Amino acid sequence: MVSQLHVAGLYVIADTHYLDDTRLIDAVAQAIAGGARVIQYRDKKHAATERTRQASELAALCRRRGALFIVNDDVALAKETRADGVHLGREDVPLAEARKLLGARAIIGVSCYNELARAEAAEKQEADYIAFGRFFPSRTKPQAVQAGLDLLREAKKKLHIPVVAIGGITPENGASLIAAGADALAVIEGVFGQADVRNAAERYAQLFK
Ligand SMILES: Cc1ncc(COP(=O)(O)OP(=O)(O)O)c(N)n1
Ligand SMILES: Cc1ncsc1CCOP(=O)(O)O
Ligand SMILES: [Mg+2]
DSSP: OOOSSOOOEEEEEEETTTOOTTTHHHHHHHHHHTTOOEEEEEOSSOOHHHHHHHHHHHHHHHHHHTOEEEEESOHHHHHHTTOSEEEEOTTSOOHHHHHHHHOTTSEEEEEEETOHHHHHHHHHTTOSEEEEOOOSOOSSSTTSOOOOHHHHHHHHHHOOSOEEEESSOOTTTHHHHHHHTOSEEEESHHHHTSSOHHHHHHHHHHTTO
């Protein structure tokens, strides 16, 4: 781990599939008010200009409210918007390249799916956190590979960096992941697919108290 900033608690992913431009900023503000500690911008559809504008607005909001701001996939966008960090999957640039571009203080998270060896390798390369999942059926990413609670328990014995759980997490099933060792719960639909975003975030945040 390089960064001194710590990924823990409710980690919400502001996915532009759920949040159109008119709702994006307000919904994230509501999630932070409800207790979200980490915000990720996940966008798979907008052009570069639009992505820069949205991510810049989110970065400014997170700075004002004291939440961490992470950009999914796009290291250049993370740098341009002075985000706290970037989240990298298998298809994204290698960790070492992202570190070179963003510097030692950036938070770099790595998707490890259901693979403990990938997580151990990421920690060796100074990832700041890793993510496993999906743990439960996810409508956002139904094809995501399944991970189990045993993986979390095993990972907590071997890793020293924060472990994030993702995929189909609800306020009802989230406690089992925390009990198995998850430091943070990453959620999309369970927060941003709800009519009352603040209340939904509060229900997850309660699990950490
Ligand atoms: C916190 C967190 N964990 C996992 C992912 C998934 O990343 P990736 O495998 O790169 O898939 P996409 O989200 O890019 O479709 C994530 N974004 N955030
Ligand atoms: C991006 C991603 N990677 C694994 S599952 C998932 C989607 C999580 O979204 P939801 O919380 O709506 O299941
Ligand atoms: Mg990705």
